[in-house]
Amino acid sequence: MTYYDHVTEAADAIKSRVREVPRIAIVLGSGLGDFAGSLDESVSMPYEQLPHWPASRVVGHEGRLVVGKKCGTIVAALAGRAHAYEGHDLLTVTFAVRALGVLGVKTLILTNAAGGINTSFAAGALMVIDDHINLIGMNPLVIYILINTGLVNFPYIAKFFFGFSYAHAAPLMAPVWEGVATMAVQFVFLYWLYRRKLFWRV
Numbered sequence: 001m002t003y004y005d006h007v008t009e010a011a012d013a014i015k016s017r018v019r020e021v022p023r024i025a026i027v028l029g030s031g032l033g034d035f036a037g038s039l040d041e042s043v044s045m046p047y048e049q050l051p052h053w054p055a056s057r058v059v060g061h062e063g064r065l066v067v068g069k070k071c072g073t074i075v076a077a078l079a080g081r082a083h084a085y086e087g088h089d090l091l092t093v094t095f096a097v098r099a100l101g102v103l104g105v106k107t108l109i110l111t112n113a114a115g116g117i118n119t120s121f122a123a124g125a126l127m128v129i130d131d132h133i134n135l136i137g138m139n140p141l142v143i144y145i146l147i148n149t150g151l152v153n154f155p156y157i158a159k160f161f162f163g164f165s166y167a168h169a170a171p172l173m174a175p176v177w178e179g180v181a182t183m184a185v186q187f188v189f190l191y192w193l194y195r196r197k198l199f200w201r202v
Contacts, residue, residue, distance in 0.1 A: 003091055006052040010095070011102040013050050014076075018043050018067045025076040025105040027097070029112035033062050036077040042068025047080070053099070054092045056080030065096075076100060087179030089154070089186065152189070158182040 001009075015021060028035055036044075045065045047053045056063035061080030068075065078096055082088045097108065114129060121127070155178070162181035 007095065007098045007102055009051045010053055010099040014045065014065065014067070014099070014103055017045060020074050021104045022067055022074040022076040023105060024073060024107045024109070025078065025097075025100045026109040027078045027081055027111060029110075030058075030061070031113055032111055033079045036062070036064065036066040036079040039066055039068025039070055039075060039077060042066050050099075052095070054082035054088060054095055056082060057086060058083060076103075076105060084183070087176035089179055089182045092179075154182050154185050154189075158185045161185070 026035070036042075043066070045067075047055055047063045047065065050065065053065075056079075058080070063080040066077045066079060068077075078100075081096060082093050084090065084093050100108070114127070116127070158178065158181040162177070162184075165177055165181070
């Protein structure tokens with residue numbers, strides 16, 4: 001099965017458990033997880049019950065998808081998500097959002113606990129982020145297209161070059177090293193495209 005097949009299977013699993021497909025979804029950042037419990041007539045789906053759905057292991061991220069009503073509108077709330085800093089590649093990090101898109105969600109609200117240097121901000125203040133600095137240095141759309149079309153197998157390449165390090169890593173750390181190695185290969189590939197001024201319009 002391809003990555004897109006996994007996304008579609010997850011979307012179908014959600015669709016089979018809800019009465020009405022949501023058109024709005026919200027990803028709940030740190031401290032906002034309780035919003036999921038405020039939805040009326042809700043259906044709660046732990047991530048481990050959804051096929052291929054990445055686990056959420058960060059403290060404060062409950063790890064469940066809740067679909068219910070808020071002010072008469074059907075909403076999907078993601079209480080927890082996978083992060084790149086946990087060692088996941090960008091396809092894994094964006095898996096939930098892609099599944100919601102295939103499901104039929106048209107509006108996505110992203111939230112997170114963000115810091116700032118504005119001294120007028122207080123803890124718990126709400127702010128709108130309209131831009132950011134991409135410190136990861138990758139465009140997940142490029143990686144998605146390459147893998148979904150079968151042009152490049154980044155995990156295989158990473159294992160070829162860095163597989164020896166997995167054998168010497170502790171069992172719990174092996175997946176982390178594998179994720180970091182895959183991300184490194186993707187970064188090098190994108191840097192190669194950048195140096196040769198090869199860009200794709202997506």
